[in-house]
Amino acid sequence: xRIISNFVCGLDVHKKSITACVLLPNQKxxxxxxxxxxxxxxxxxxxxxxxxxxVAMESTGVYWKPIYNLLELEPDIEAYVVNxxxxxxxxxxxxxxxxxxxxxxxxxxxxxxxxxxxxxxxRELRELVRYRRSLIDEKAREANRIQKVLEGANIKLGSVxxxxxxxxxxxxxNEIIKGNIEPTKLAELSKGKLRKKKELLxxxxxxxxxxxxxxxxxxxxxxxxxxxxxxxxxxxxIKKRTSSFxxxxxxxxxxxxxxxxxxxxxxxxxxxxxTRFPTANHLTSxxxxxxxxxxxxxxxxxxxxxxxxxxxxxL
Numbered sequence: 001x002r003i004i005s006n007f008v009c010g011l012d013v014h015k016k017s018i019t020a021c022v023l024l025p026n027q028k029x030x031x032x033x034x035x036x037x038x039x040x041x042x043x044x045x046x047x048x049x050x051x052x053x054x055v056a057m058e059s060t061g062v063y064w065k066p067i068y069n070l071l072e073l074e075p076d077i078e079a080y081v082v083n084x085x086x087x088x089x090x091x092x093x094x095x096x097x098x099x100x101x102x103x104x105x106x107x108x109x110x111x112x113x114x115x116x117x118x119x120x121x122x123r124e125l126r127e128l129v130r131y132r133r134s135l136i137d138e139k140a141r142e143a144n145r146i147q148k149v150l151e152g153a154n155i156k157l158g159s160v161x162x163x164x165x166x167x168x169x170x171x172x173x174n175e176i177i178k179g180n181i182e183p184t185k186l187a188e189l190s191k192g193k194l195r196k197k198k199e200l201l202x203x204x205x206x207x208x209x210x211x212x213x214x215x216x217x218x219x220x221x222x223x224x225x226x227x228x229x230x231x232x233x234x235x236x237x238i239k240k241r242t243s244s245f246x247x248x249x250x251x252x253x254x255x256x257x258x259x260x261x262x263x264x265x266x267x268x269x270x271x272x273x274x275t276r277f278p279t280a281n282h283l284t285s286x287x288x289x290x291x292x293x294x295x296x297x298x299x300x301x302x303x304x305x306x307x308x309x310x311x312x313x314x315l
Contacts, residue, residue: 002110004054009047010104011057013064018043021100022050023108030100035063044070047077056080056107058087059115068117080107080114087112116286122271125241129268132234132261139165139227146173146220155207160197165224168194172205177218181209238264245272 012019015035020043022029029050033043047055055071057064059081071079087103106112118126143164150157155176161169171189180186183205187198194201242249242264252263270283277283284290 003108004110005108007050007052007054008104008108009050009052009055010100010102010107011055011067012099012103013057013060013067015061015063018067019100020046021104022047022052023101023104024050028101035066037066040066040070043067044074048074052077054078054080054107056082056103056112056114058082058084058103060084069120072117072120079117080112081117082112083115116276118271121241122268125238125268128234128238128241129265132231132238133265135227135231135234139224139231142220142224142227146217146224149213149216149220150207153207153209153213155209156204157201160201160204161194166194167191170221173217173221176209177214177221179214181205181207242267248272 006023006025009020009022012021018033018035018039020031020033031046033039033046053076055077057067057080064081068079068081071077082103087106103112117123146164147158150173157169157172158164163169168190171191172186175186175189183202186205187202190198190201245267249260249263249267252258252266253260258266270287274283277286281290
């Protein structure tokens, strides 16, 4: 069996501890370290003291990231982050005590396939883009909560104005929060196309809203304004980090259905270097858009429900 190195280290990574096993010619060393920064520095020094050339660990949650951040600074060490499912599929002594040793054995004999880990700059951009996406989703959820409060007060504003956060609708909600609930006066706040529906708008605003509902609307609007401020700050930071790829973003933005935010998200997830994807099929497979065609006894094993695009769940 091919041996890629006689100086390897396997790491069994947990939230509060790391078990490390170094395999050398005719020697084996096992140590346990904590997960604080000082402990990780000791771990790297311990690995370096044994002249290890390869280190492997499972992609366990986010716990592998601090270790990888230090290992990638070592020019003489090649770090592998391996899909945990892949290790489980390789038969062997997979127990809690033997995890680190088994990972080291698989690494030594070239039986582990490392996951693609983007550069530090791309990983940072990914984190910013993904966090912005979570804030945008939370903003949408808060808008839905506003709609529920209005419906509970028999205010059918959503039947007339579809965008709960539009200029006219937000101005109307702010007046309702202040206690101004006269439908005619509220309808006067409408702008643009909504003014053409003024009579219908007055009817939709004739409801019964209580003090607790006005309080809820006030807090929900404040939360949305806070989220908008945070999203705006992230937009600026992401724009700075993608300034050198402005032409690529402009090209993607020209594709129907892809706006600037989506273009930035694609750039952060896939990266600017497409040479690691020999063909478009390789990219779609990596992104989780090419379901497997497994067949046994004349029956096809169809992909499970929900197995669609997965580019935002990769390492």
